Amino acid sequence: MDLLRNAVRPYAWGSRTVIAELLGREVPAPHPEAELWMGAHPGDPSTLLGADGAETSLLAAINAEPEFHLGPACARRWDNRLPFLLKVLAAEEPLSIQAHPSAAQAAEGYAKEEAAGIARDAGNRNYPDPTAKPELICALSEFHALAGFRAADKTVALLAALDVPELAGHAQLLAADPGPDGLRALFTTWITLPQVALEGLLPPLLDACVRHLRAHGEFSLECRTVLELGERHPGDAGVLAALLMNRLVLQPGEAIHLPAGNLHAYLHGTGVEILANSDNILRGGLTPKHVDVPELLRVLDFSCGDMPVLRGEQVSRHLTAYPTPAPEFELSRVDIPAGAEATEEVLLPSDGPQILICTSGKALLTAEDGTRLELPRGTSAWLAAGDPKTRISSAGDADLQVFRATAGMDG
Structure with a gap:
């Protein structure tokens, strides 16, 4: 290591x-x-x-x-x-x-x-x-x-709440086909609009977002985002596209x-x-930077719905994993609270490569052959597949948090 x-x-x-x-x-x-x-x-x-x-x-x-x-x-x-x-x-x-x-x-x-x-x-x-x-x-x-396209019926409700006359026809397009095909049609329409058309649509949209915020409407977070993006990127079709996406915190x-x-x-x-x-x-x-709308449209998945938020799966007392279908990677997290017994440690179970980064506290890595390596906050380490099995414990007074990258289950 x-x-x-x-x-x-x-x-x-x-x-x-x-x-x-x-x-x-x-x-x-x-x-x-x-x-x-x-x-x-x-x-x-x-x-x-x-x-x-x-x-x-x-x-x-x-x-x-x-x-x-x-x-x-x-x-x-x-x-x-x-x-x-x-x-x-x-x-x-x-x-x-x-x-x-x-x-x-x-x-x-x-x-x-x-x-x-x-x-x-x-x-x-x-x-x-x-x-x-x-x-x-x-x-x-x-x-x-x-992240991801919001459920179409929720976007229809958002557009109705904003009540922008210039967008009424666009909202009807989605309401008539509230699924992936309707989203594809509306997103494609918006992302390929000529600049003169965007300059006619965006100002009334931003005005509507201001009114919605002042009225403390249910889509206030979405409206604040549109206003921020509109200020940073005036005349950009991406401001319209943001209306179609899940807004996550x-x-x-x-x-x-x-x-x-x-x-x-x-x-x-x-x-x-x-x-x-x-x-x-x-x-x-x-x-x-470089924008390629035709190529983006070629690769996009227009499935819609809530974006799942992952809170991790408890592997052991101090180890949480975030499994996904991706074969290339898996992320996991080691957490050992301040004041834990010196014997509290986590065996890093992997036959493949690992990268570790300490984001809180100080970690101590101890290999089966006795090799030791300290990881203070902000430092990272490489553990080769051929290295001896390694355990991680806390070597400081603060809460320990270490993120661990490995290949996926079939990677």
Whole structure:
């Protein structure tokens, strides 16, 4: 097992305090810091920090000894690649409205862009990776998001409550077909509107949201979101699209799983995110970055309904797991309260690769061969499949919280 040094992605929507404070650096940071990447993605692989002072790229280490680092089964299943990527995500401002492709869609899109000669780091590249990108995010703070299409009848009720004459025909379109086909028709209409049409629809919508808030209407949270997005992205079709989506507020420890085709936009907050080892993003709006509406429409899943909020499954006294259908990953969480007996510990049961990050307190990792490694808050570690079995316990006075990334059940 080795400590990791990880890359920080400085996207404009990030926080200047959250990741810097977690890592024990000066606050505020000189620029926004959006994501801390832990893994072996070629775009920003982590570095192994050996006890002897040696530094090695995790990607290079896996390439050199895939069966030791991944385990034979994982190496075979994922063609000698680490199948997951772990992140701490800190959103100070809303992200784009986006979705991610399925495995088949990603392979097809990647092949087309390779054949077209689009550089993998080009700004207009949709598919820098040939793999799917399911995700799960678990809140560390109160976390706000748009995720999945709201049940159509609830959206019809929202549009009726806002009572925007300019949107009456659009509302009738959905009311006449309150299901996936109706949602597809309305979303496609809105996301492809000419700019002049958007400039005629958005001002009366924003005015209606103000009136609804003043009246303390039942859709006040949705209206505040539309107003915020409208202020940040005037004239953007994504403001209309937000009307169709579930508006979520996650409390710490709650999570959502975002499968392929799920339309979503993180709005504000900090979370631990685990995803397949891919950076494929199809954007539809609310961003100055590359937007590809036809490709987004090709991959979207228009199923509608409430977005399930995951609260985790208790595996043992101190271990909570967040299982999903994704074979690439599973996220779990170790919690040991302050004042616990020194003998209280968790055996980390895995025959595959593991990444750990301590988000509270100080962890002590003890391997069967006697090797020990301390993980203070903000530090992370790599446990190769070939490393001895390891136990985790608290080595500090504060509540211990450690998140653990592994491959999925059949990964």
